[in-house]
Amino acid sequence: MEVECLALRDLTSPKKSKVDMEEVGGxxxxxxxxxxxxxxxxxxxxxxxxxxxxxxxxxxxPEHLHSTPVKPSERGAPPHADPWTPTANLRMLxxxxxxxxxxxxxKKVLFRPIxxxxxxxxxxxxxxxxVVDEEEEEGERKPSRKQKSLGLLCQKFLALYPDxxxxxxxxxxxDEVSTSLGVERRxxxxxxxxxxxxxxxxxxxxNQYVWYGRRRLGSTLAQLQGMGRQQRYHLHMEQAGEGGxxxxxxxxxxxxxxxxxxxxxxxxxxxxxxxxxxxxxxxMLFLVSRTQTVTLDVxxxxxxxxxxxxxxxxxxxTKVRRLYDIAxxxxxxxxxxxxxxxxxxxxxxxxxxxxxxxxxxxxxxxEAVAAIALPEAIALPGGRKQKLARHASFSxxxxxxxxxxxxxxxxxxxxxxxxxxxxxxxDYSRRCVSNSAVCRLQFGTTVTGVSHPxxxxxxxxxxxxxxxxxxxxxxxxxxxxxxxxxxxxxxSPQPPAFSPRPHHMAYLPSLSQASVVMLYGxxxxxxxxxxxxxxxxxxxxxxxxxxxxxxxxxxxxxxxxRESPETELSEKRSVEGRSMEGNSLQMTTSLRTSSLGHxxxxxxxxxxLRVLRDGExxxxxxxxxxxxxxxxxxxxxxxxxxxxxxxxxxxxxxGGLTLPAGTLPYVLMSSSTLSPYPLMANxxxxxxxxxxxxxxxxxxxxxxxxxxYAVAGAxxxxxxxxxxxxxxxxxxxxxGSGPIPPHFPLESRPPLTFIQTEKQTPQTxxxxxxxxxxxxxxQTPGTLGTATTKPVARRRGSAQRRLDIGQPLTN
DNA sequence: CCTTCCCGCCACAGC
DNA sequence: GCTGTGGCGGGAAGG
Numbered sequence: 138m139e140v141e142c143l144a145l146r147d148l149t150s151p152k153k154s155k156v157d158m159e160e161v162g163g164x165x166x167x168x169x170x171x172x173x174x175x176x177x178x179x180x181x182x183x184x185x186x187x188x189x190x191x192x193x194x195x196x197x198x199p200e201h202l203h204s205t206p207v208k209p210s211e212r213g214a215p216p217h218a219d220p221w222t223p224t225a226n227l228r229m230l231x232x233x234x235x236x237x238x239x240x241x242x243x244k245k246v247l248f249r250p251i252x253x254x255x256x257x258x259x260x261x262x263x264x265x266x267x268v269v270d271e272e273e274e275e276g277e278r279k280p281s282r283k284q285k286s287l288g289l290l291c292q293k294f295l296a297l298y299p300d301x302x303x304x305x306x307x308x309x310x311x312d313e314v315s316t317s318l319g320v321e322r323r324x325x326x327x328x329x330x331x332x333x334x335x336x337x338x339x340x341x342x343x344n345q346y347v348w349y350g351r352r353r354l355g356s357t358l359a360q361l362q363g364m365g366r367q368q369r370y371h372l373h374m375e376q377a378g379e380g381g382x383x384x385x386x387x388x389x390x391x392x393x394x395x396x397x398x399x400x401x402x403x404x405x406x407x408x409x410x411x412x413x414x415x416x417x418x419x420x421m422l423f424l425v426s427r428t429q430t431v432t433l434d435v436x437x438x439x440x441x442x443x444x445x446x447x448x449x450x451x452x453x454x455t456k457v458r459r460l461y462d463i464a465x466x467x468x469x470x471x472x473x474x475x476x477x478x479x480x481x482x483x484x485x486x487x488x489x490x491x492x493x494x495x496x497x498x499x500x501x502x503x504e505a506v507a508a509i510a511l512p513e514a515i516a517l518p519g520g521r522k523q524k525l526a527r528h529a530s531f532s533x534x535x536x537x538x539x540x541x542x543x544x545x546x547x548x549x550x551x552x553x554x555x556x557x558x559x560x561x562x563x564d565y566s567r568r569c570v571s572n573s574a575v576c577r578l579q580f581g582t583t584v585t586g587v588s589h590p591x592x593x594x595x596x597x598x599x600x601x602x603x604x605x606x607x608x609x610x611x612x613x614x615x616x617x618x619x620x621x622x623x624x625x626x627x628x629s630p631q632p633p634a635f636s637p638r639p640h641h642m643a644y645l646p647s648l649s650q651a652s653v654v655m656l657y658g659x660x661x662x663x664x665x666x667x668x669x670x671x672x673x674x675x676x677x678x679x680x681x682x683x684x685x686x687x688x689x690x691x692x693x694x695x696x697x698x699r700e701s702p703e704t705e706l707s708e709k710r711s712v713e714g715r716s717m718e719g720n721s722l723q724m725t726t727s728l729r730t731s732s733l734g735h736x737x738x739x740x741x742x743x744x745x746l747r748v749l750r751d752g753e754x755x756x757x758x759x760x761x762x763x764x765x766x767x768x769x770x771x772x773x774x775x776x777x778x779x780x781x782x783x784x785x786x787x788x789x790x791x792g793g794l795t796l797p798a799g800t801l802p803y804v805l806m807s808s809s810t811l812s813p814y815p816l817m818a819n820x821x822x823x824x825x826x827x828x829x830x831x832x833x834x835x836x837x838x839x840x841x842x843x844x845x846y847a848v849a850g851a852x853x854x855x856x857x858x859x860x861x862x863x864x865x866x867x868x869x870x871x872x873g874s875g876p877i878p879p880h881f882p883l884e885s886r887p888p889l890t891f892i893q894t895e896k897q898t899p900q901t902x903x904x905x906x907x908x909x910x911x912x913x914x915x916q917t918p919g920t921l922g923t924a925t926t927k928p929v930a931r932r933r934g935s936a937q938r939r940l941d942i943g944q945p946l947t948n
Numbered sequence: 949c950c951t952t953c954c955c956g957c958c959a960c961a962g963c
Numbered sequence: 964g965c966t967g968t969g970g971c972g973g974g975a976a977g978g
Contacts, residue, residue: 282952461953951976953974954976957971
């Protein structure tokens with residue numbers, strides 16, 4: 138193989154710089170104007186989020202999505218939900234909870250629709266929930282910069298999809314994502330580009346990406362490591378390290394690429410994007426570094442060199458800015474964490490690799506890996522090829538990859554029609570894979586999560602086996618929803634009644650604008666789970682905390698778990714709730730958007746959630762202390778939960794969840810996924826409870842132990858999507874997912890079922906069956922057909938970027 | 949003041 | 964000309 142160079146050459150295009158220089162003056166002016174304008178508009182966008190979720194599966198109209206945000210009202214969505222309100226509620230909860238949480242909360246409010254804030258303020262004014270702490274009111278108003286950070290955004294993004302999807306059928310629509318997350322597309326590109334560089338996502342078509350999750354991460358990393366070595370980054374690092382700068386390290390091969398193609402350089406288009414390349418290189422640096430710590434300074438220098446640019450100061454600054462962007466994403470992925478290195482002159486910011494160290498083992502997808510790389514390598518369909526490769530190392534991979542991609546992409550039209558793409562590969566039209574338990578919701582999409590193996594998490598108890606995480610292998614599928622006792626979120630103050638044990642509530646503060654209902658289960662029970670859980674670790678500190686990042690760590694499931702202390706970040710985010718005893722499932726609703734908060738506005742309460750049964754939820758597994766919930770049920774509020782009623786079957790059940798096709802959209806997420814978010818939980822007691830009820834007032838839900846849960850959909854919901862999670866082991870079996878312990882105690886339990894009450898359109902999951910029984914869950918009605926379609930719908934399509942991706946068929 | 953990094957202008961590229 | 968992409972750097976928040 139030749140070397141393809143990834144050339145960074147483009148990173149800084151001289152041309153551009155020049156231009157900028159020239160234009161600066163004018164540009165700025167324009168900028169100003171634009172800014173204003175945009176700002177103004179933004180709020181609407183945000184508003185739409187909820188809507189988006191609703192429509193996710195079925196996009197109302199493609200146009201809508203794209204276009205500028207329609208006001209919610211237009212769509213029928215409630216005018217903006219009050220973002221603040223939820224927050225307020227949270228605060229209350231938080232206060233009640235621990236200080237840590239509070240802090241955390243304060244710092245980050247995930248999913249808060251930032252942009253709307255303003256609007257909201259004006260409109261809503263302070264929320265109704267005055268309950269809140271006083272203290273914050275003011276503060277909140279301003280969305281702090283942190284709340285808008287790329288890292289946070291990335292976490293939200295990641296939370297939408299399972300770490301280890303069973304198949305590569307999960308598609309990602311940038312429009313939807315940007316809308317749902319309430320950010321501009323530009324930001325999504327930043328995230329996606331980095332994820333793409335690691336093969337966590339792949340580009341399918343314009344505006345469409347496929348979610349691969351971390352399945353390929355290990356191989357990707359291995360590949361990058363190899364490339365890094367080839368490039369001799371380690372040498373560079375060393376040199377740099379010492380001297381601080383390495384300039385000389387020219388070790389790297391100059392371009393080779395066999396190419397001499399210098400042409401490459403010229404050829405390169407923007408596509409070669411630097412962000413992607415930089416991201417890969419940055420990761421390589423970690424992988425080849427002995428210390429696994431890379432300072433921005435060094436990284437920037439190395440990257441600049443490669444890029445051939447004369448390192449001008451400005452370039453350096455630009456590079457650094459980009460590195461921060463990349464680092465934020467990588468941090469969110471749990472691959473690196475920020476640290477400081479001391480040097481002679483003080484300390485320098487640096488990042489330390491905390492991701493999987495041992496990814497070699499998993500090489501399954503070697504091809505994939507290859508692919509990974511370097512997108513750049515790929516030739517452009519247009520026939521232009523580009524790329525450049527500068528470093529031999531890169532070259533290695535590329536070819537194969539490139540070819541692959543081409544192949545794939547070529548055939549299909551750029552826009553992938555639903556079906557058309559990737560011939561071999563998956564039919565995107567179907568979102569769900571047969572086997573997979575997971576479904577993604579299309580847009581709303583989220584997928585279910587799955588387990589991922591990450592292990593380290595939180596739970597202190599892992600020993601018990603409470604933890605549920607699925608083994609990697611299984612992961613995708615089965616997520617145990619666990620059956621153990623389920624408990625419903627206490628709307629009512631008295632949770633105890635329901636279960637013997639203290640319930641735990643988990644409250645996620647802002648998952649997204651949409652309100653969320655979380656269900657979290659305690660430890661699943663049992664043994665079976667235990668096995669699965671490989672990952673759980675105790676966290677040193679409190680049992681309760683877990684690191685966020687940690688969870689995601691495993692690659693391919695196999696990776697080692699790390700114990701490492703979490704990153705700072707993680708710590709912050711650690712949630713306490715998890716440790717709760719979790720026996721049961723708990724549900725909580727966040728009010729975020731919703732109605733709760735709003736006085737009038739949103740009242741969607743048409744149908745409050747009600748509990749169908751209470752049963753004793755409590756029975757859970759005996760041992761449950763501190764277990765971390767394995768999964769959470771995430772329901773976008775946007776969907777109109779408020780109006781929904783739903784029933785949950787008793788937790789114990791095992792059966793599985795059954796969701797009627799039309800049900801509401803929900804996603805089952807592994808706890809790890811959520812880990813990053815602040816979660817409030819009550820530990821059994823009333824601590825938190827108190828407010829909850831208030832917050833939730835509109836909706837109520839209950840979980841009965843025995844019965845199935847039914848959800849009544851609000852009118853709005855047409856089932857958006859159903860995430861399939863498997864709750865029980867049995868299901869797993871069905872799916873074949875994994876080993877499940879025979880003795881899984883669930884047998885008797887009734888399955889969870891969601892029922893729709895109201896009008897829901899049942900959707901049929903077409904493929905539901907395929908997988909096996911469980912599939913049903915998975916399917917999201919919408920997802921299947923609808924979702925798929927959506928892409929097509931996407932507005933006009935001009936695809937700009939060629940689909941390079943073909944993704945590895947390999948799977 | 950320095951670090952971090954959000955924001956969004958605007959160039960490009962495919963149609 | 965239009966739209967999707969995404970490079971890039973100003974400048975502001977945070978520390």
